[in-house]
Amino acid sequence: MTQRFVLALALAAAVPAMAQKASAPAAAPAASAAASAAPSSPAKKALVAKILQIQQPAVENMARQLAEQPAVMLMQQGAMAVQRLPADKREAVVKGMQADAKKYADEATPIVRDRAVKLAPSTIGVLLEQRFTEAELKQLVGILESPVNRKFQSLNGDMQRAIGEKLVAETKPLVAPKVQAMEQSVRKRFEAAAPAAAASAPKQ
Template sequence: MKHIPLLLALALASVAAQAQTPTAKPAAPAASAAAPVSAAKKALIDKILHLQQPAIEALARQLAEQPAVQMLQRAGAALQRLPVEQREAVAKEIQSDARKYADEATPIVRDRAIKLAPSTIGTVLAQNFNEDELKQIIAILESPVNRKFQSLGGEMQRSLGERLVAETRASVEPKVQALEQSVIRRINAASAPASAPAAASAAKK
């Protein structure tokens, strides 16, 4: 995500500052925390949410795709138990199913995330920032330097990722293969006792 870490860091910093500030007076009644937000403050919050929308959509996409990613990881180990000649065809079918799921689920989660943003992120902003602070956040998000930095995020991650994979592949791949083989052995060992009685029973008939 691009802007959300910055926004949450600012929010957490504000909360921490409030928590560390000594309070001589008793806490205000809970009702005051839910005081109405002025139209000017709401407009500032709405603008921040608009600037945050790409990051909100990215979070929604990540959450929507997470179950499919986890299933694909489990399927990868299960595929190793299939005959070699069947693996590629089954893998393609599973990947197709996963893409279909993502295409259907992502818009649902994305649209809901956008609708929930005002009552979640917006509420955090309203409770922890005054109008001047919200204006500062907008200035940061709209800064040409920040926009340039964010636009290069994908390139920087890709550059690091490619170099990282290239320089760690030789060390990591054997460990991945060892883990995969260990998982397969454990699954096969666990399933063997269950299948043995059935095989013995069939042999007696």
């Protein structure tokens, strides 16, 4: 959704610029500079607020992904470390790690999400006011609110699942051996380092 937001911004900026360039090539740079320096207005602020409202789910999703990154990385690292444990201990450790990751996500995600929503007007909002004219903002609102765009966004999950299932099915035989080779290499590094660490540990 964030990528579509960026694409929508690019389209909204590009269409008026191309039309202006076609009608008056020599005046286009000066007009563009004047537009970028145009002062704000209550109308522009209202349009920006509307865009931020439309895009709030995208901002929240970005914040959620950002907040969850540490937990995802920890689980990935832990998955490799668990393989060094006795087989009868692995399941309990994995469940404990999952519980820790969920607890972290439940606590951290609302903090990052709420802060992102509060920061949006002073970051994204300011950028929109500076880079877009009132006419362009109106056009952007029209793009984001169009039934076609809403229909396209509603298909996001289906499209991701469709390509994801095919992608995994077709690349798994090629990628799986590489993943195994990487895991084995990392495991050997740990195994090689473990005896050295044990030997250098002070005896009590």
